[in-house]
Amino acid sequence: MIxxxxxxxxxxxxxxxxxxxxxxxxxxxxEQPFKDLVASLAAKSPTPGGGAAAAxxxxxxxxxxxxxxxxxxGKKATLEHDEPLAQAEAQLLTLLSRLEPMxxxxxASFDAVSMAYKLPKESEAEQGVRNxxxxxxxxxAMVVPEETLAIIHDxxxxxxxxxxxxxxxxxxxxGSGTEMLVAGAEAAFFNVRINAAYLKDRxxxxxxxxxxxxxxxxxxxxxxxxxxAVEKMMS
Numbered sequence: 001m002i003x004x005x006x007x008x009x010x011x012x013x014x015x016x017x018x019x020x021x022x023x024x025x026x027x028x029x030x031e032q033p034f035k036d037l038v039a040s041l042a043a044k045s046p047t048p049g050g051g052a053a054a055a056x057x058x059x060x061x062x063x064x065x066x067x068x069x070x071x072x073x074g075k076k077a078t079l080e081h082d083e084p085l086a087q088a089e090a091q092l093l094t095l096l097s098r099l100e101p102m103x104x105x106x107x108a109s110f111d112a113v114s115m116a117y118k119l120p121k122e123s124e125a126e127q128g129v130r131n132x133x134x135x136x137x138x139x140x141a142m143v144v145p146e147e148t149l150a151i152i153h154d155x156x157x158x159x160x161x162x163x164x165x166x167x168x169x170x171x172x173x174x175g176s177g178t179e180m181l182v183a184g185a186e187a188a189f190f191n192v193r194i195n196a197a198y199l200k201d202r203x204x205x206x207x208x209x210x211x212x213x214x215x216x217x218x219x220x221x222x223x224x225x226x227x228x229a230v231e232k233m234m235s
Contacts, residue, residue: 047107051191055102058184064177091158113137142195145188171233
């Protein structure tokens with residue numbers, strides 16, 4: 001039998017009824033059927049959770065924007081703008097490739113926190129090792145959604161120069177992709193906040209929060225600009 005959830009790999013051998021059984025790791029989340037991902041999120045288990053969902057939403061949003069760019073290229077009305085559109089497409093594809101593993105990384109980072117909490121704490125020395133492992137785990141769990149948020153920011157920024165070249169007939173997809181990206185950004189920031197709250201190093205936590213609040217503010221500003229453009233296309 002396989003112990004642990006489909007999307008997060010295997011639990012440590014001690015958690016499995018037969019630790020001598022050699023088990024293969026499941027495929028990365030990005031390669032799993034959508035139905036399995038939904039079931040994983042719905043299951044009563046810490047991972048995948050909000051951070052992974054943020055990354056998945058961002059992947060879908062970025063993919064929609066790539067589609068928007070591709071449909072906007074090769075048309076008579078946009079031929080003179082093909083160079084910036086091509087640049088935007090290349091940027092988006094690079095950023096999408098960076099987003100794809102983020103859900104898996106988010107699960108792995110939180111699993112490290114869970115393992116740290118399970119470390120022995122009988123002696124003072126054990127407590128010290130455990131506390132350090134928890135702190136490092138929380139820091140890692142904060143860094144992953146930070147990166148997700150930063151990539152989402154860059155995806156939206158890549159679209160700004162070419163908003164005027166998007167056809168009216170694909171405005172709904174532009175809007176839909178943007179909303180999914182912003183949802184991912186907001187969710188990623190929630191995960192930054194919750195992990196920062198558990199850091200003992202308050203200076204590091206406050207610095208991270210301040211930085212990510214600034215990034216999220218810029219995401220919201222771009223979101224507002226795209227919404228205005230989409231509303232004009234849809235009217």
